[in-house]
Amino acid sequence: MQEIKERLERDLANAKSAADVEQIRVQYLGRKGCITTLAKGTDFSRFSPEEKKQFGIRLNQLKNFATEAIQKASQQAGAAAPKKKASALDLTAPGAGRRLGALHPITLTQMELEDIFQGMGFSVLAGPEVESEYFCFEALNIPHDHPARDMQDTFWLKNNLILRTHTSANQVRTLLRFGAPIRAVFPGRCFRYEAVDPSHENTFYQCEGLVVDENISVANLIAVMKTLLSEVFRRDVKVRLRPGFFPFVEPGFELDLNCLLCGGKGCSTCGDGWIELIPCGLVHPEVLRHGGIDPAKYSGFAFGIGLTRLAMMKYGIRDIRTLNAGDLRFNKQFAVL
Amino acid sequence: MFISLDWISDFVDLSGLDPAVIADRLTMATAEVEGFETIHRFVNGPLVGKIIEAEKITSGEKTLTRCVVDCGNRTYPTVCGAANAALGKTVVFAPAGTTLGDKKIESTTMAGHPSEGILCSAAELGLSAWHEILFELPTDVPAGTPLSDLIPETDTLIEIDNKSLTHRPDLWGHYGFARELSAIFGRPLKELPLYDVDQFGSLPLYPVKIEDANCLCYSALRFGVTAGSVNIPSPVVMQRRLHALGQRTYNLLVDLTNYVSLELGQPTHAFDADTVSGICVAPMGKEGTFVTLDSVERKMIPEDMMICDDRPDGTRVPVAIAGIMGGLATEVTDTTTRIVLESANFTALRIRQTAQRLDLRTDASQRYEKSQPPANVKVATRRILRLLADSGTVFHVESRFSMAGDLADSIRTITLPPGRLNALAGIDYSNDTVTSILRSIGFQADFDADGVLTVGVPPFRSAKDISIPEDIVEEVMRLYGFDNVPPVMPAMPMRPLFVEKSIRMEHKARRLLAAAYGFCEVHNYGWFNDIFLKKIGYEPGPTLTLANPAAQPESRLRITLIPNLLALVPKNRPLMDAFRCFELGRVYLPKGDIDDKTPCQDSADKCLELPRLAGVSYLASGRTPEEHYLEIKAAIEDLGALYARDTAPIEFAAGRGEPTPWQREGEWVEIRQEGKVIGALGVAGKELLSALIPEGGMIVWFELALDQFRGDLYPEVHLRDLPRFPGSWQDFSLVWPLADGYEKLAAKLDQFSDPLLLSREFLTSYKGKGMEPGMASYSFRFLIGAKDHTLSGEEIDGFHNKMLGFLKDAGIAIR
Structure with a gap:
């Protein structure tokens, strides 16, 4: 043991760097170091109990001496002492265990819109996806000879019900349920009978909004839409209204959003600087009447937000079909709740 | 639809207006403009020429015509391949040296004959794409007239989005747009020149009858012409505009009806009066065929509306499909000397239905589909006669303007x-x-x-x-x-907001599954796929069925969310070895006869539409099916807790029978709340797994009827007071037959009571090595304590011994 002690002192004296000291530590005190293995390599059967005890004491002294000497040398070499504890704890590995799942991007967009609308005093309502011609068309002043009533655009059931083509179908239901005044949005699933391609789906989502009260005007509609879009896009937005035709509003508008990418100069996303976003208008008096509301006393506005379109814009989804495809490599990316 | 600014300029002065400004103002005030383009025509150089010599020659396979063209100041020899090159025609000649677009015309020799320029088609002049025949002019245009005197070099076409014209039939003609532009730019609108037909009020009526309510108004006017006088080329101004809008030109009469249709939006039609004795508009009445102008035989059905020749012998013979296309048999030819001019109005739906069925969308049907105002019926006739007279054609009106139906032309x-x-x-x-x-x-x-x-x-x-x-x-x-319009926020009084609880609860469930259990939300279609159902051996029974499904096997509306979720397992399995996905969506249960077509106002009369929450979990390996199942069961238990932990806790009961391929006896449970079944949970059985994922792996599924789920957004919690004095706990591991299961053991333990017992927790179960076959070990923790003092060692030992005694009496061994 004396020999080991002297050799250690010599080695330490020759050590030039922290790395050298560390190497010496391994040599002497490491798992296979000569001090560590000293006990294993000794035949204790030949020792008396007293000898064993003495051997133990000396071995401990040697260990203590070596530990101290190495630590000192290591400090002198400008390195921190080897941290045995720290090396057992990898703080850099990624967290483990069950991780967040994901919500559908449509759900996320819907939740965000709901939050904004609720903040503005709108109720969030639900309505049926399987609808009658009455609520989907007739009550909305869509005449019997309107193309939307053909097989071309609408999924028909064999019992003459339809899959609603727009969330507007919930307008008259809502008026009948709540009367006026009312401020509500109704997000939901809609269906159109059309061929599916990267930008067309037969199953998609809309969020319809309806405000009915005394003295509701086009100026109100513009203000609410502008505020809504500023909230959605988290900045001041420019919008413009232009004439648009929908049988259940009069006057009817297309609301365009000034392109946020190019600032309205025109780019590959918007074309001419404007993005057609929200069809809207003052609720047609015929619709109010179907909802049991007196159009002489009340007026209102309605708007339809393409929820699917908005989600695609927000998340940069290029192919609409991925939304209903159930490829979890896509869905899992929306691990934001 | 395109509109020509050259044409609009007949009615409103557009000078000094940039097309981009016109397009923008139209979009903002009238209808959506999709774009505009300026067309350039090659009119500098070509001259009007008369073919004064024409001789057919052959060159190899081709038949050519050797012509001499008189261009006023001189004549030119040329060789032409077009079929309509013939003696006496007035055409356009581009002499050598002229440039037509990027084509320079040079003198050549063709088939041994000199050719000092070319006779031009509309395409060669840049008028349109028609290149088959020579562009022909009326014979009264003097030879040698530079083409640039007749056709301006440029025209600007503005493309309007047809959808934005749905409600504006008046904009299906140029005059309507002229009126808009006049209002937008504050420039006067010129009146549309019309012919006076009221002067013929004393002439005999032309017989007209309406026997189909889908005809709102029908008018006819008969006039005589010299044979062939309406089969000549129409005036250049009409031709250049028709060409610019992609229309082919034919002859004066046909071009006139097309021109007026594009100008007013009102279609018209001409019959050879000698082939028709009188008009009756009536339904087809029976199945049959009809040969249209384009020589195609069309299959007609009884509802189709036809224009019929109402013959003196009482028979009625269809001569046109109302509002869509005329018939071949009554076509005006170059021997026609008497013409019946039809101008009429029909209901949009009837026209659309017939046009759609025949797949015959014509310019006329497209306009009628927009519900043209009937008042234009008379205007169109007057306009055609005006233009006919202006073209220099001599005609003799033989009947008064004869009309049935309502012109609706009052203010x-x-x-x-x-x-x-x-x-x-x-x-x-x-x-x-x-x-x-x-x-x-x-x-x-x-x-x-x-x-x-x-x-x-x-x-x-x-x-x-x-x-x-x-x-x-x-x-x-x-x-x-x-x-x-300055934006103004509506002022509304503050009041509590109505909250649709179901939507908020759905969001809460979504967030729980995703946040705590790693589920990923998906959207599936609302219908089953029959091919997949067959693959898994599922027959759903009666469902609501689509009359026009997106694809034939996708006609049945879903009554459960599970199959479409199961279909995602084989799809995603090759990409990942474990996943959980859920869907929150509607199922559509039929009410009553699924083919009952009687109309109903509320869809709820025929369809029970219910919200469902369903999920599947796939695991390739690493757990036993039971462990996998219990992990998902925990999610369901937490869902229940989220809404109604203490008020209406959910329970599970062994599922009976095998109602679907994913429910196998002994491998699924009912989810219940207050005794009512609100869902099911289970492990996919062997057959289903081998149909879906023969490569291996396991599936746990669940489906909850959210509408049946009782509970609150912010449910009550039955709070227990915290003990004021420290208590203790004791753990027991109990040996119990696996076949009897946890639930029976728990029921047994429920019988044990002691004043010190506060609660019992299940810790874990074990059924591996060291256990007797068929036995499992279940570990429980018993929390004990007293309200008014700290437990003494004797009390703790006493509880322990009492429990041991209970277990011994119950025959339950301790591990």
């Missing part, structure tokens, strides 16, 4: 109460602003002393378009400019 009145217009707009327009805007588009408008606005709506604006005060608001606002 309609709409009254707006004082202040109504400004209240709806949300802006204070002056009375003068309102009246001058309305008058600029041909409306009458006057305020009385009380501020009542009376508006006279001209008949050219269809009643579908303008009929209520709100329509007047739109007219004023769009022309005033929406940009000039």
Whole structure:
């Protein structure tokens, strides 16, 4: 043991760097170091109990001496002492265990819109996806000879019900349920009978909004839409209204959003600087009447937000079909709740 | 649809207006412009020429015509390949040295004959794409006239989005757009030149009858012409415009009807009067065939509306498909000397249905589908005769303007109460602003002393378009400019918001599954796929069924969310070895006979539409099926807790029977709440797994009827007081037959009671090495304590011994 002690002192004296000291530590005190293995390599059967005890004491002294000497040398070499504890704890590995799942991007967009609308005093309502011609068309002043009533655009059931083509179908239901005044949005699933391609789906989502009260005007509609879009896009937005035709509003508008990418100069996303976003208008008096509301006393506005379109814009989804495809490599990316 | 600014300029002066500005203002005030393009025609150099010599020659396989063309100052020899090169025709000649676009014309020799230029087709002149035949002019155009005197080099075409014209039939013609532009730019609108037909009021009636309610108005006027006089080329001004809009030109009469249709939106048709004795508009009445002008035999059904020759012997022979296309048998030919000019109006739906069924969408049907105002019926006839007379054609009117039905050409009145217009707009327009805007588009408008606005709506604006005060608001606002409307937030009193609880609860469930259990939300279609159902051996029984499904096997609406979720397992399995996905969506259960077509106002009468929450979890390996199942069961238990932990806790009961391929006896449980079944949970059985994922792996599924789920967004919690004195706990591991299961053991333990016992927790179960076959070990922790003191060692030992005694009596061994 004396020999080991002297050799250690010599080695330490020759050590030039922290790395050298560390190497010496391994040599002497490491798992296979000569001090560590000293006990294993000794035949204790030949020792008396007293000898064993003495051997133990000396071995401990040697260990203590070596530990101290190495630590000192290591400090002198400008390195921190080897941290045995720290090396057992990898703080850099990624967290483990069950991780967040994901919500559908449509759900996320819907939740965000709901939050904004609720903040503005709108109720969030639900309505049926399987609808009658009455609520989907007739009550909305869509005449019997309107193309939307053909097989071309609408999924028909064999019992003459339809899959609603727009969330507007919930307008008259809502008026009948709540009367006026009312401020509500109704997000939901809609269906159109059309061929599916990267930008067309037969199953998609809309969020319809309806405000009915005394003295509701086009100026109100513009203000609410502008505020809504500023909230959605988290900045001041420019919008413009232009004439648009929908049988259940009069006057009817297309609301365009000034392109946020190019600032309205025109780019590959918007074309001419404007993005057609929200069809809207003052609720047609015929619709109010179907909802049991007196159009002489009340007026209102309605708007339809393409929820699917908005989600695609927000998340940069290029192919609409991925939304209903159930490829979890896509869905899992929306691990934001 | 395209509109030509060259054409519009006949009615309103557009000089000095940039097409981009015109396009933008139209978009903002009238209809969406999709774009505009300026076309360039090659009119500098070509001359009007007369073919004064024509001789057919052959060159190899081809038949050519060797011509001499008189161009006024001189004649040119040329060789031409077009079939209509013939003696006496007035055509366009491009002499050598002329440049037509990027093509330079040179003198050549063709088939041994000199050719000092070319005779031109419309395509060669840049008029349109028609290149098959020579562009022909009326013979009264003098030879040698430079083409540039007849056709301006450029025209600007503005493309309008047809959808934005759905409600504006008046904009299906150029004159309608001229009226809009006149109002937008404040430039006067020239009156449309018309022929006076009322002067023929004393002439005999032409027999016209309507026996189909889908015909709103039918007019006919008969006139005589010299044979061949309407089969000549139409005036250049008409031809150049028709070409610019992609129309082919044929002859004066055909071009005239097309021209007026594009100008007014009102289709017309001409019959050879000698092939028709009188007109009756009637339904086809039976199955049959009809040969249209394009020589195609069409299959007709009884509902189709036909224009019939009402013969003196009482028979009726269809001569045209109303509103869509005329018949071959009554076509005007170059021997025709008497013509019946039809101008009529039909209901949009009938025309659309027939046109769609025949797959025959014509310019006429497209316009009728937009509900043209009937008032244009007479205007169109007058316009055609005007243009016919202007072309120099001599005709003799033989009948008065004969009409059945209603022309609806009176001015309609709409009254707006004082202040109504400004209240709806949300802006204070002056009375003068309102009246001058309305008058600029041909409306009458006057305020009385009380501020009542009376508006006279001209008949050219269809009643579908303008009929209520709100329509007047739109007219004023769009022309005033929406940009000039200052935004004003509505003022509404504050009151509690109605909250649709179901939607909030759905969101909560979604977030729980995703946040705590790693589920990923998906959207599936609302219908089953029969091919997949067959693969997994599922027959859903009666479902609501689509009459026009997206694809044939996808006609049945889903009554459970599970199959479409199961279909995602084989799809995603090759990409990942473990996943959980859920869907929150509707199922559609039929009510009553699924083919019952009687109309109903509320879909709930025929369809029970219910919200469901379902999920599947796939695991390739690493757990036992039971462990996998218990992990998902925990999610369901937490879902229940989320809504109603203490008020209406959910329970599980062994599922009986095998109602679906994913429910196998002994491998699924019912989820219950207050004794009512609200869902099911289970492990996919062997058969289903081998059908879905023969490569291996396991699936746990669940489906919850959210509408049946009782509970609250923010449910009650039955709070227990915290013990004031420290207690203790004791763990027991109990050996119990696996076949009896946890639930029976727990029921047994429920029988144990002790005043010190506060609660019992299940810790874990074990059924591995060291256990007797068929036995499992279940570990429980018993929490004990007293309300008024700290437990003594004796009390703790006493509890322990009492428990041991209970277990011994119950025959439960301790591990």
